[in-house]
Amino acid sequence: MKKDMKFYLKLFTSTLYLSAFTFGGGFVIIPLMKKKFVDEYKWIEEKEMLDLAAIAQSAPGAIAVNAAIIVGYRLAGVLGTMITILGTVLPPLIILSSISVAYTAFRDSLIIQYILRGMQAGVAAVIIDVVISMAISLFKEKKLLPIVIMIGAFVATFILNINVIVIILASGIIGAVSIHHSKRVEKGGDLK
Amino acid sequence: MIYLKIFWSFFQIGLFSIGGGYAAMPLIQEQVVNMHNWLSMSEFADVITISQMTPGPIAINCATFVGTRIAGIPGAIVATLGCVFPSCIIVLFLAYLYYKYKKLSIVQGVLNGLRPAVIAMIGSAGLTLVILSFWDGKGISNITENIDFISVVIFTSSIVILRKWKVNPIFVMLGAGVLGLCIYPFVL
Numbered sequence: 001m002k003k004d005m006k007f008y009l010k011l012f013t014s015t016l017y018l019s020a021f022t023f024g025g026g027f028v029i030i031p032l033m034k035k036k037f038v039d040e041y042k043w044i045e046e047k048e049m050l051d052l053a054a055i056a057q058s059a060p061g062a063i064a065v066n067a068a069i070i071v072g073y074r075l076a077g078v079l080g081t082m083i084t085i086l087g088t089v090l091p092p093l094i095i096l097s098s099i100s101v102a103y104t105a106f107r108d109s110l111i112i113q114y115i116l117r118g119m120q121a122g123v124a125a126v127i128i129d130v131v132i133s134m135a136i137s138l139f140k141e142k143k144l145l146p147i148v149i150m151i152g153a154f155v156a157t158f159i160l161n162i163n164v165i166v167i168i169l170a171s172g173i174i175g176a177v178s179i180h181h182s183k184r185v186e187k188g189g190d191l192k
Numbered sequence: 193m194i195y196l197k198i199f200w201s202f203f204q205i206g207l208f209s210i211g212g213g214y215a216a217m218p219l220i221q222e223q224v225v226n227m228h229n230w231l232s233m234s235e236f237a238d239v240i241t242i243s244q245m246t247p248g249p250i251a252i253n254c255a256t257f258v259g260t261r262i263a264g265i266p267g268a269i270v271a272t273l274g275c276v277f278p279s280c281i282i283v284l285f286l287a288y289l290y291y292k293y294k295k296l297s298i299v300q301g302v303l304n305g306l307r308p309a310v311i312a313m314i315g316s317a318g319l320t321l322v323i324l325s326f327w328d329g330k331g332i333s334n335i336t337e338n339i340d341f342i343s344v345v346i347f348t349s350s351i352v353i354l355r356k357w358k359v360n361p362i363f364v365m366l367g368a369g370v371l372g373l374c375i376y377p378f379v380l
Contacts, residue, residue: 021247022247022248022249023246023321027314028321030314040360050306054303054306057310060278061275061279061283062251062275064249065252065275066283069279069287070287074287089272092249092253093252093268093272095247096260097256097265097268099242103242103257107245111373114373118371118372119365119366119368119372121343121350121372122364122365122368124324125348125351125354125364125368126350126361126365127317127318127321128315128322129354129361130318131318134311135311135315138307138311146304146308149309150308154315154316156312158315167313171309172305174305177301179300179301180298180301
């Protein structure tokens with residue numbers, strides 16, 4: 001990956017575009033980033049993207065901003081972070097400061113409501129599409145534990161409304177314990 | 193010094209809103225409505241509504257809105273900077289640790305556990321958005337009665353297009369917006 005002006009421009013415009021389409025906030029930006037940086041540009045691996053998402057979720061602040069910070073750092077160090085923060089912050093800055101001048105008109109505009117309602121369905125489809133792809137590739141690994149963690153975490157967050165920090169801690173601990181356990185089994189095998 | 197006040201206030205919001213999104217709302221309310229009276233409660237409710245209608249994180253949207261109201265565009269910039277600053281330091285520190293230690297087997301184990309959980313959380317966020325869009329934020333009280341069939345159609349066709357032809361998502365999202373504008377005026 002060559003880090004010339006073109007690369008930085010691409011990094012800036014893609015984060016700008018991602019931020020402009022992150023309706024609903026929070027985790028919505030992760031599947032969009034995955035589509036852009038993993039599938040389209042192939043700058044980051046899928047597994048690494050998931051790690052970065054976990055870090056973005058664990059740190060305080062807006063997840064979209066955190067994800068932009070860490071992706072920028074991964075791709076181009078601190079300068080990359082500056083670029084991705086700028087790209088992420090500019091769309092809300094421009095949109096909200098223009099709206100704050102005439103916000104009742106915006107809030108009550110029917111045309112805007114129709115467009116946004118349609119777009120909401122489209123954004124939901126994009127996210128579900130990415131989730132389907134990632135879940136399929138996880139199932140294809142044919143390992144029981146990750147599948148159990150995925151289903152368990154889904155039930156915990158979606159149905160039981162358990163705090164995401166708790167889920168992150170729990171699944172991290174389960175992962176650490178399982179690797180420790182499988183190593184012991186391997187060592188035991190060597191002794192025979 | 194109003195700028196310093198704005199910065200400090202949003203710095204705290206940025207620092208203490210763990211979990212993002214709606215977790216930040218009570219914090220923002222505390223700072224902006226209760227402590228500083230920068231917005232009235234009904235104005236704050238409007239900001240939340242507008243935040244849901246526009247892209248971008250709620251905290252950043254709020255920072256911009258409040259900043260603009262109190263001190264114009266410079267106020268908006270200062271508020272946004274305050275909001276982003278703590279995340280920046282903490283995330284960079286975590287990123288540094290991640291790239292330094294990710295080869296360690298214990299860290300590998302933790303990450304192996306985290307990845308499926310992250311997929312689950314993205315799935316949960318996506319499903320919440322689907323429900324919001326199908327039932328227009330009214331919740332699933334009566335499955336068929338309140339359902340917005342147009343949004344179901346837009347969603348389903350978007351999914352089919354995405355999975356079958358792998359088109360760029362930007363076209364799907366824009367197309368969905370155009371469809372909304374073309375259909376909703378005739379049915380609502």
